[in-house]
C-alpha cells in the first residue's frame with residue numbers, strides 16, 4: 001500500500017480486518033516498526049476520534065507524532081498560476097514538500113465546501129497533498145470519503161456478526177446542519193466489498209452519488225427497510241442533488257428503539273441525541289458506538305503499519 005486515501009487502496013481487505021483484530025489483542029507487538037519515524041497530522045477541520053485514535057495508533061507503532069491545525073498556519077493557495085496578492089500566503093506546492101521533509105507519513109483531514117460540488121468531487125485539498133508530497137498520504141476524512149471510519153466499521157461488523165451474511169442497513173437521519181456525504185459514501189463502498197445483505201434507506205431526494213451506490217437497493221420506507229436487520233448504521237448527510245442543502249429535518253426519521261428491533265446500532269460519532277437517535281438506543285446494550293470508536297485505533301494502526309512496511 002503506497003497511500004490510504006480511499007478504501008480502493010486496500011490490497012487485501014479480509015487480511016487487513018483480521019490483522020487489525022490481532023493488533024487489538026497485542027497493540028505493542030510492532031512498537032519498533034515506527035521508531036524514528038514521524039506522522040504529521042494536518043487538520044483543516046475539528047476532530048475528536050480521528051485525532052486521538054490516529055495519534056494513539058502511531059504511538060503504538062513507536063512513531064513520533066506532530067499535529068498542526070492548519071487554520072493556525074499560513075493561508076494556503078491551491079490554484080495553479082494564481083497571482084498571490086490577496087489572502088493566501090503560501091502555495092500548497094511548497095507547503096507539502098516542506099511538510100514531507102519533516103514527516104514519513106502525512107495524514108490530512110479536509111471537509112468539503114458543500115457549496116461547490118465539482119470542486120469537492122475533485123478532492124482538491126487531499127489530491128494536492130497526494131500530488132506534491134514525497135511521502136505517503138492518509139485520508140482522515142476528505143470531501144467525499146472517510147476510509148479510516150469505513151475500515152473501522154468493517155472490523156466492528158466482523159467482530160460482532162453472528163451469521164455468515166448479516167443484514168446491514170444504512171439509514172439517513174435528520175440533522176439541523178448540513179453534513180458531508182463522506183462517511184456514508186465510504187460505508188457504502190465498504191459494504192459492497194463484504195459478504196453482507198446491504199441496503200440503504202432515506203427520504204426521497206436524499207440519494208447519494210449513484211456512481212457509489214451502484215445497484216444497492218434503496219427503500220424509502222425506513223421501518224420496512226430496518227425489519228430483521230442485524231446492524232443499523234445511522235448517519236445524516238446533506239443533499240447530494242440539491243448540493244449541500246438540508247431539504248428535510250423530518251423527526252420521524254430519528255432512530256428509535258422500536259425501529260431498531262434486535263439489531264446492533266452503529267454510528268461514527270459525534271451524534272446528536274434525540275435528533276439523530278433517541279437516548280433509549282444509545283444507552284442500550286445494542287449500541288456499539290463505543291466499540292466502533294475504540295476500533296478506530298486499530299484501523300489506523302493497520303493502515304500506518306502497511307505504509308511503514310511498504311515505503
Ligand code: CP
Nearest residue numbers: 047048049050268269
Ligand atoms: N468519526 C469521526 O471521524 O469522529 P471525529 O470527527 O471526532 O474525528
